[in-house]
Amino acid sequence: MPPPFVGAALLLGAGGRHEALLAELGRHGVAAEVAAPGRLWTPSVPARPCAFLRQVLPEAMELRAPSISAWAEQLSLHLDLPDGAPWRLHVYAESEVEAPFRSGARAAHTARRRDGGPARSGSSPGPTAAWSHRAALIREALLGVLKARRRHLLRALSDTEAAWTDSESLVQLLLVAPDQGYLSITRAPAPAQIAAWLSVLPAGIAVPAEDPRPPSRAYTKLIEAERRFGRRISPGDVGVDLGASPGGWSFVALQRGAQVIAVDRSPLVPELMAHPGLQFVKGDAFSWRPPREVDWLWCDVIAAPERTLALLVDWLQAGWARHFVVTLKLRGEMDLPVLDQVVERLGGLAAPWWMCQLSANKGEVCLFGSRRLAPAASRSAEPGEGHVGPL
Ligand SMILES: C[S@@+](CC[C@H](N)C(=O)[O-])C[C@H]1O[C@@H](n2cnc3c(N)ncnc32)[C@H](O)[C@@H]1O
Numbered sequence: 001m002p003p004p005f006v007g008a009a010l011l012l013g014a015g016g017r018h019e020a021l022l023a024e025l026g027r028h029g030v031a032a033e034v035a036a037p038g039r040l041w042t043p044s045v046p047a048r049p050c051a052f053l054r055q056v057l058p059e060a061m062e063l064r065a066p067s068i069s070a071w072a073e074q075l076s077l078h079l080d081l082p083d084g085a086p087w088r089l090h091v092y093a094e095s096e097v098e099a100p101f102r103s104g105a106r107a108a109h110t111a112r113r114r115d116g117g118p119a120r121s122g123s124s125p126g127p128t129a130a131w132s133h134r135a136a137l138i139r140e141a142l143l144g145v146l147k148a149r150r151r152h153l154l155r156a157l158s159d160t161e162a163a164w165t166d167s168e169s170l171v172q173l174l175l176v177a178p179d180q181g182y183l184s185i186t187r188a189p190a191p192a193q194i195a196a197w198l199s200v201l202p203a204g205i206a207v208p209a210e211d212p213r214p215p216s217r218a219y220t221k222l223i224e225a226e227r228r229f230g231r232r233i234s235p236g237d238v239g240v241d242l243g244a245s246p247g248g249w250s251f252v253a254l255q256r257g258a259q260v261i262a263v264d265r266s267p268l269v270p271e272l273m274a275h276p277g278l279q280f281v282k283g284d285a286f287s288w289r290p291p292r293e294v295d296w297l298w299c300d301v302i303a304a305p306e307r308t309l310a311l312l313v314d315w316l317q318a319g320w321a322r323h324f325v326v327t328l329k330l331r332g333e334m335d336l337p338v339l340d341q342v343v344e345r346l347g348g349l350a351a352p353w354w355m356c357q358l359s360a361n362k363g364e365v366c367l368f369g370s371r372r373l374a375p376a377a378s379r380s381a382e383p384g385e386g387h388v389g390p391l
Helices: 019-027 068-078 097-104 106-113 129-150 151-156 220-229 246-253 305-318 334-348
Strands: 011-015 033-036 039-042 053-057 061-064 087-093 169-177 180-186 240-242 260-263 279-282 292-298 321-329 350-356 364-371
Touching: 011 019, 011 180, 019 039, 039 068, 039 279, 039 305, 053 169, 068 129, 068 169, 068 180, 087 129, 129 151, 129 169, 220 246, 220 321, 220 350, 220 364, 240 246, 246 260, 292 305, 305 321, 305 334, 305 364, 321 334, 334 350, 334 364
Parallel strands: 087 169, 240 260, 240 292, 260 279, 292 321
Antiparallel strands: 011 039, 011 053, 033 039, 061 180, 169 180, 321 364, 350 364
């Protein structure tokens, strides 16, 4: 289906689905048309944060090519980029890995821990696996064409997941059939509104980590949040893990060399309780206060989302943590208004910050970012303010 609006943006919904994103856009009066399951057309990129938005393809144009070499030729002809400036290339097939990964990943993790067996991939080949392979071949073929004819472009190609810089362009090809796709070129400097929504991950999908050692699969959420944030927990950081048991997030932080204060009503697994870098506090996450400012607030407590948001706001207003990763547990569509409250309340308190459903999230949304250096609780929140960088 060709774009229904001039200069339309193609939006990819979280989890390979579009329903939640459509509902979110609808709440804010943004026109959207379903392009196909998991994909929406909008007249332009949304002006406000959307938790269920995975990736944006601004000004997407439909392309067709019968073979891999024809794809490479066509793409090379369309690559009109600033000379010598860095650019990234994301070539991917529709709903590559996300949907297959979800089924049974948690059970598989538990079984691996029990068996002590080797890590198996949590994903199985989905119906589009062949197209994913084709996407990889198209990318390779394009690089071959550039090597032969446009070496200066190839030299400027950067292969990184780091946060966007103003000087970088992004070229995306979404393959929706072997001979059909959408090309989107975001030239540097991307307007802030667009840069705010571009994921550094192809298709905005994080292939979840696979490690049998952490005591719960929840650890994948913290690792993914770090990647999307573009900030990794560093050796020597001090962090508070609220709702820490059995210890997946604490495990990740300790692995990074951080010191962890773990707060929960229940203890963590014995290996972590005995870890010299971990201090366990048996208590209530909502009333516990840190002894001093810490580098990180991590919070994965199961609670009503309004309550968790209020906790985060308290921490930011008080200046207790510099950075945060917080899970909001949603109870379905009825909780969409809470996401509006997130935008209103975090706008003045955090920058940059993000709200998104992670690939590793199910009925949850993750908030992550940094406290504004000069806390400005009284400043009026502007929708989208502070959203600079990738999702
Ligand atoms: C989803 S689990 C956390 C999993 C953890 N992030 C991990 O990686 O293993 C939620 C935890 O929140 C704890 N919890 C729920 N309400 C709490 C409260 N008011 N105070 C402290 N802990 C709480 C539960 O005991 C439970 O261990």
